[in-house]
Amino acid sequence: MSCVRRFKFTEKKLSSLSNNKVEQVVRFYDTEMDGLIAIQRPSGVLSYAVYKKPKGAKSPVTVLMGKVGTVSLSHAREQAQEHISTILKGDNPNLMMRERNQNGLTLQKALDEYCELRKDRVNANTLLQYQNAIQNYSPMLLKKKIKDITFEEVSDVHKKISNGQCSWIQSNGKRYRMKKPSPSQANLWGGPCAPLSIMRWITGEGQIDGS
Template structure:
């Protein structure tokens, strides 16, 4: 009959084990894995170990980890590995060192940021590194100090579920970072187990298709023209380039005579030639007269030397655009007189936050659907999508759009590579004219006159 100290380890049974007597340490033996023990101290600390005799030598104990931080499944897995080492004639001391020296998630994460290479052999970009570091800091702290083999799928599911309550997209991003780090660890032979991110169900993430509609463009252009970063937002729209590339746009990469902007490296790991419409060239020439000796089109005071964070300015643009759209609606349904409208416009210009509180309260009282006027869901990245959408509206093929926006897909890459810039330039120019006409800035077949700030 088996002893009371010989049991099939399970979470419930081990949690129920009492502390040992004072001055003694109780030892329990797993009936499923040879040599696997759980030792319980008088203070109630429970520690897994494996106790085995070396071939032709003395017994040795290899400490595995504390319960419940180390689960029964993890302990059995580690014990099996140690047993295999012993059966092969290995030294359990080496097995002990391997377990103790296994890197933590945080250590592998740091190595991942430094040494990970993309498919084209280039290192991770600085922005990508910052984004990954933010994910670690905000969501993955519970596993930062844990050794890789001690992180379970249950741990990752718990983190994913917790983050999902705040943001489904960020929860998926945290899961992707964990998966990437474990894949890197496997590639570097730092980890031989199964990634705990495998089979964790992602949240459904509908593809985003937001872009500036024709009815929104007049308000958007007017608000952009009032912004301290008006040139930045206009060039982001007129080039369709990624925000990070526009922020770091350098004069040396621009050929205004040829109307081409050369981006040495984009997010997808490839260079890009961006065609510049006449309006974009006009904006750049105006900026050249105001940027002094800075090598960047949009200088900044930080260590990068260029503009880093335009989100606050963009929020102000969207607030003004939304308010003016709301005021037009209120006036159109007879809720604002001409005099009241003039006062409202002054409030929007002088104190947009206070104006927003006032007139949104009026809209709520009148049960006006925010979808009629609210544009605050428009993101800076949607400017890029806006150009592509207007290209599609004006008849451009998917291949042309992909080339102008530097999209990279397995199916279309070969087609993009065969295209020259002439049809791309024509498509971008056509889309630009259509947007300007919709915004009321230019009439068809007339010479373009952009907002004053662009031509100053």
């Protein structure tokens, strides 16, 4: 495939690269944010990731953040900044999450911690949107350990939101059913999940290197 490997990431440009067939893993580098990349596999799947060398390490680590088209570019940039900050301190986000997963971190607990950590940097209404999206669209996943949540489960929720097939119990005890398909809500649901490192289940790929 003939293409420029370094360019300013835009939704349109990345979308044009999605599903291209490549013979081996290809990395595209964002010229706007050092460390933000898009990885394309031979299957054609294009995923956002951070590719950065931790302080004192011999080689870079790759932290996947979800599929292009499922995760918005703005969410990818936001999450990449957090991962890069962690990496520059000498920590490996992959190892940190692996340890937390082994300790039984649930989606609800991860969501609570995420909102608590970011309450001084993210608008309260935005955090509430994140909470409502995860709690309304995926209540069946809240008590599950993140390490036990499967790609099929996450993919199924995203598909149902996109197709307008979700329902949930409201605070008044009544069941609410989506009135129409909503790809935008599916992306909202996918966005806040990215900081919880659940997006790797959406990619269905795991880590490339630098575990």
